[in-house]
Structures are given as C-alpha cells and as structure tokens.
Amino acid sequence: MQKETEIKLRVSRETLIALREHPLLKKRNKGGWERLELFNQYFDTPERELAHAKVALRLRRDGDAIIQTLKTRGQSVAGLSERNEYNWDVPKAKLDLKKLDGECWPEQLADLDKKTIKPVFTTDFVREKAEIAWGRGKTKVVIEAALDLGKVVAGKQQEEICELELELREGDPAALLELAAELAEKLPLMPCDISKAERGYRLFDASSYSIKLPTPELHGELSVDDAFNAIAWFLLGSSQRLAEQYRFNGHWSLLQEWVEVLAELRALAGSLGQAAPRSTTHDLRAALDALLEDWRTLVLAGQEDGDVRAAAHEQFIEELQDTRWGLFSLTTSRWLMARSWTVERNNRGNRQGHAMLSSWVPRFLGDEATALNLPRYQQQPEDLAEQLPRIERIQVWLHYARQALDLPELDRLYGELNKLEQLAHLDITDEILDARMQQTITVLQSRAWKTLLKL
Numbered sequence: 001m002q003k004e005t006e007i008k009l010r011v012s013r014e015t016l017i018a019l020r021e022h023p024l025l026k027k028r029n030k031g032g033w034e035r036l037e038l039f040n041q042y043f044d045t046p047e048r049e050l051a052h053a054k055v056a057l058r059l060r061r062d063g064d065a066i067i068q069t070l071k072t073r074g075q076s077v078a079g080l081s082e083r084n085e086y087n088w089d090v091p092k093a094k095l096d097l098k099k100l101d102g103e104c105w106p107e108q109l110a111d112l113d114k115k116t117i118k119p120v121f122t123t124d125f126v127r128e129k130a131e132i133a134w135g136r137g138k139t140k141v142v143i144e145a146a147l148d149l150g151k152v153v154a155g156k157q158q159e160e161i162c163e164l165e166l167e168l169r170e171g172d173p174a175a176l177l178e179l180a181a182e183l184a185e186k187l188p189l190m191p192c193d194i195s196k197a198e199r200g201y202r203l204f205d206a207s208s209y210s211i212k213l214p215t216p217e218l219h220g221e222l223s224v225d226d227a228f229n230a231i232a233w234f235l236l237g238s239s240q241r242l243a244e245q246y247r248f249n250g251h252w253s254l255l256q257e258w259v260e261v262l263a264e265l266r267a268l269a270g271s272l273g274q275a276a277p278r279s280t281t282h283d284l285r286a287a288l289d290a291l292l293e294d295w296r297t298l299v300l301a302g303q304e305d306g307d308v309r310a311a312a313h314e315q316f317i318e319e320l321q322d323t324r325w326g327l328f329s330l331t332t333s334r335w336l337m338a339r340s341w342t343v344e345r346n347n348r349g350n351r352q353g354h355a356m357l358s359s360w361v362p363r364f365l366g367d368e369a370t371a372l373n374l375p376r377y378q379q380q381p382e383d384l385a386e387q388l389p390r391i392e393r394i395q396v397w398l399h400y401a402r403q404a405l406d407l408p409e410l411d412r413l414y415g416e417l418n419k420l421e422q423l424a425h426l427d428i429t430d431e432i433l434d435a436r437m438q439q440t441i442t443v444l445q446s447r448a449w450k451t452l453l454k455l
Helices: 013-020 023-028 174-184 196-204 224-249 252-269 278-302 306-320 324-337 347-354 357-372 374-379 381-400 410-425 430-445 447-454
Strands: 002-010 034-044 056-062 065-071 075-077 080-089 118-136 139-154 157-170
Touching: 002 174, 013 139, 013 157, 023 118, 023 174, 034 196, 118 157, 118 174, 118 196, 139 174, 139 196, 157 174, 157 196, 174 324, 224 252, 224 306, 224 324, 224 347, 224 357, 224 381, 252 278, 252 306, 252 381, 278 306, 278 324, 306 324, 357 381, 357 447, 374 381, 374 430, 381 410, 381 430, 410 430, 410 447, 430 447
Parallel strands: none
Antiparallel strands: 002 080, 002 157, 034 056, 034 118, 056 065, 065 080, 075 080, 118 139, 139 157
C-alpha cells in the first residue's frame, strides 16, 4: 500500500502545451518528459456499490504491464487529495478478485459478492510525466508532474480528459500547492478534485458527483482558530466543487450556490477582529470582493432576466479560461494551510484566536447584533444595504457554529435573517421598503435575537 497525495488541475489543451515548456518546470526537470499511453478499465457492480463506498477499482495497461489498482476512501480538501492506493501486477487483463481482501477491502463491502463486479467505463489517455525536484529550505521536494490528454468513455457518452496532476513523492504537501500557485500566476489552472473515476460515473448520472462536502462539526471546546480554519476549508472546497459541476452542466442553481459560498467565505474572512489582523486577510478579502462584484451582480440580475441566466454559463467558462479563479483557489489554500492569519497578530489577538468557541462566538454575535441596531432600519429601511457585511458575518457563524450556541429557535432566526439579507440586496421600491420594514420587525421579535442582544 502507498499513500497518494496529489492535486488535480483542469486545464485547456493550450495550457497543457504551455506547461510542458514552462520555465519553472524546465528548470526543475532534470530527466525530461516520458510519454506513456495508458488504457484503463474501471469496474463496479450493477448497483454501483464500489462507488457508494468511495472505492475505485481498475485495470491499467501501461506498455506490456497490466496493473490492478484499488483506491479507497480518502480525504480531499480544496483540490488537494490524499487516499490509500493498492497496486498489484497481474498476468493478464482480468481482475484477480482474490487480492480484494484483507486490509485493502472496505469493511462496508465485506458482504459484497465480488463475482458481480463488471466493467463499467474506460479512461484512456496519453500521459507525459516528469520528475520535478528542488530544494525547499533545508529539505528536498520531489513531485511527479503528469500532463494527461484523452477521454472518459461510458457507453455512448464521453468527456475529454485534459489536466495536470501533481503528485508528491518526497517533501511537504504544502509544496504541491506552492508549485501549483506559481504555475497559476500566468496560466489558467482550475483546482478540481473530481477523479477520472468520478467523471466516468458522472457520465451515467450527473448527480453522482457529490458537491456536498461533510459540514464541519464544531463544538464549544474548539479554539476560534481551529473553527475558522475548518469553516474556511469547507467553503473553499465547496466553491471548487460547485464551479466544476456548473462548468459541466450549466445549472443556474449551482451558480447561485457558488456565489453564496463565496459570500460566506468573505464574511468569515472579515469576522475575527484582532485574531485575524486586516493586513493578513487583505489579499483574500480583495480577491473575494472582485469575484463577488462581478458574479453576485450577475446572479441578482439573472433572478428576473432569463437572457442573463442563459448567457451566464458561457461567461463562467470564460472566467475559468482566465487565471483569476485558479490563482484565487490555490493561494487561498496555501494561506489556510500556513494559517497565515495568525502571523502578525498581537497578544490580544492570540488570546482571541486561542479562546474556546463556546465563549467567543456568543460575545461576537451579541456585539454584532447590538451594533447592527435594527430598530434604526425599521424606521429607515432604505439604508439597510449598508449593514449587509454585518448581517453576513452574523449569518456565517450562526450557520456553522450552532452546536456551540445555546439559543432558542436558532434555526428560525437564521432563516429570518436570510430573508432580511435577500431584501437588502434588492433594488429599492415601495414594495421592497415595506418588506424590509416588516422583516426587520420579525427579526427583532424573535426569541433568539432578543437573547443575542442580552449576551
């Protein structure tokens, strides 16, 4: 068994060519590029039981060699994935079911009749790979760079494979993101944690690629730093999966969700006060502001305009062909991995960052609720939009830290604040002003809000 740590980056054919000649890779590539033709047959049961267990089983023909591979459930965060991989050389292109046993075989598949495992789809591609090595501080980093071009074929359907894979052979996993971010400065690279196997399954069923990551389970004893980190990784990973799926099928609701997730990440980035000094979050906030200025405006316009919705997918493809999205994704991943918000803070900031969530988040929400001063906007609903950043900061912590809060009717408050936020985004009309006023009253009268104001 070996542990596979890699990052996948979706690219165009033009970018694939440019990567081969990229000065950074040429400088660190001592052995040249090796060209391989890889033919892969994936297997599963008719009920897709392996896929449900997050297991990928394949036979690969690599020249004269035939390799049986089993990849088991791992973890993937914001494009950087880690999972266990088992490889066996086999004499012919036929599964050796006897090898699918012992520690490699998931417990949840213990009762599976392995004789029901059949071929389901193929992924055939040309791979050019090279060993990229350099010194990083006092340690050596070795990364295998693979340029893959080919296709996934499932029945009569197919999808192009065009990607860069960076797999860690030696060194710190942070080096993967470091290299990818440097490449993304001039080339459009889209972090994408959908595997070739998941692409095959998606051709059968578009919904099989789950965009829902496990929601972080926060508890009161967790530090503010750890809670912030968990939520931010979740939001970044979710944004990448939503971007991939919207690119694939163009469903408008996915673009709406993508914008909502970016807005939550923006609210989170501005919520920690001295625990995350503004200088440390400046670049992240600026990048999110630029994305939201373009895409939130489009989504709001598309709510009433079918032509805007129809044109949005092509505009999104153009976004992915630019460097902005990939560079944002990769630099944010590096920022989170290094916990860069902790670097420049003072002693008070350190105390806040190390505080338990159960003590910090009620105070934070209470202070924000008081500063929001909703009675003013009951009288002046036309000015409510100026408080959108504060409403969104309250919302993101109500959403993800509810397990650390003891508030009556918390879910109801969250829903009512969502309605108020949506109204604050809409253009002002007499009808909207009246709706804002009524919704402000609803929030003020909620038990949870009254409790927050007393904290």
